Amino acid sequence: MITDDENSALVRAAARNNAEWCDAVCRAHGLAGEFGEGTWSSTRRTPPLYPDAVSLTPQASAADLAARIDTASPGCSVKDSFACLDLEPLGFEVLFEAQWICREAGRTAPVTTALRWETLRSAASLPAWEKAWNDGEEGNGLFRPELLDGDSTFLAARSEGRIVAGAIATRGASVVGVSNLFATGDAPDAEESAWAGVLTEVTGLWPGLPVVGYESGESLDAAVRQGFTPIGPLRVWLHTA
Template identity: 80%
Template sequence: MRPAARNNAEWCDAVCRAHGLAGEFGAGVWSSARRTPPLYPDAVSLTPEASAADLVARIDTTSPGCTVKDSFACLDLEPLGFEVLFEAQWIHRPAGEALVGPPPAVHWEPLRSADSLPAWETAWNDGEAGDGLFRPELLAGDATFLAGTTSEGRIVAGAVASRSDFVVGISNLFAVGEASGGEESAWAGCLTEAARLWPGLPVVGYESGESLDMAVRQGFTAIGPLRIWLRTA
């Protein structure tokens, strides 16, 4: 689980830095002293030994919406004014694992330029124009935006593949409309691209509910729980 947690923290750090926020890795924790962009945590625990008090001391708990990713579901943040927002499972898929089910319904490839990023974000946002959450600076780092496009060039599916030393993390998976083939087809598409781009690396991520069931059908194994805590006090 540690490589998956580290990979996810590195992606969170990249998103923050693209917004001009300097995250910090230290003492078993990644954290941002300033509030992070929407949907991204203010801190991520990297080991089960991480201290709840130390973690919370590193972040801004006074602004609304402060969240913590408890990567090993072992922190008790309730006394510090947090409540559990949701729970999920880390997932792992070995390198070289054969795809399960039908092939992708659309053509998949990495985004080639920042000009395509607004269309990708709009599709990810279920057709509503985004507000620039995903900045062009991200395209120059270790994250690859994968897009599933129709024959007319319309983006109808996608995911972010973030490479680290030992794994590739898949996040922000989406599929919109019948043309996309649905979420199962999106998994097939992004996994095919991940295997092509990084053939020797296993794939990790986290999911819950029906999305977790789909990932398991695509060859992933659930390897441990995590919790997202929201500051409410």
């Protein structure tokens, strides 16, 4: 059972972990993000699907976050990790809402399927992983080889030699963050099965750490069925003015 104090600390840890992953992606693309007091931000536009700023505490200022980023470039966005910022007066609108989730450390790994999971080791394996993650569409090199040498681990499951599921696990100081989870195919339990496989891998690598991430809708339901607990809301804002 997670107490209120533990819940608050886990949300902060999840937000920090996610910002560290965003920072790693940016640095792999030659962009230097900056961790400030209660924020992470990039003065230059970040790669597609990645925010330009992330709030790390509920006390972060909307005006301060907006001042740190390039709102003149199309696609500028802010991850409001505590769903408490009012960015509308600054020209933003809510892009989507989600829930931070946590699976406590020490829980038994779920029963997995017959899929064979592996850790990607070579840069040559990244294009196939990105294509599977991108619903079968050729990628544009979003996930650079430099990411294989940091704190993040690319996980993949294969069927008949083809990648059919995967995720990225980022080791932080006190949590492991799982992001970019995907499962191909139309099976109703495909995503839940992917969670089971990923959790087996992650709990084997880092058995003493809680696992965190964020999800919404049916993806959130699948995570909850695999033992996650929603611990707090977040919003992503897109600059439209």
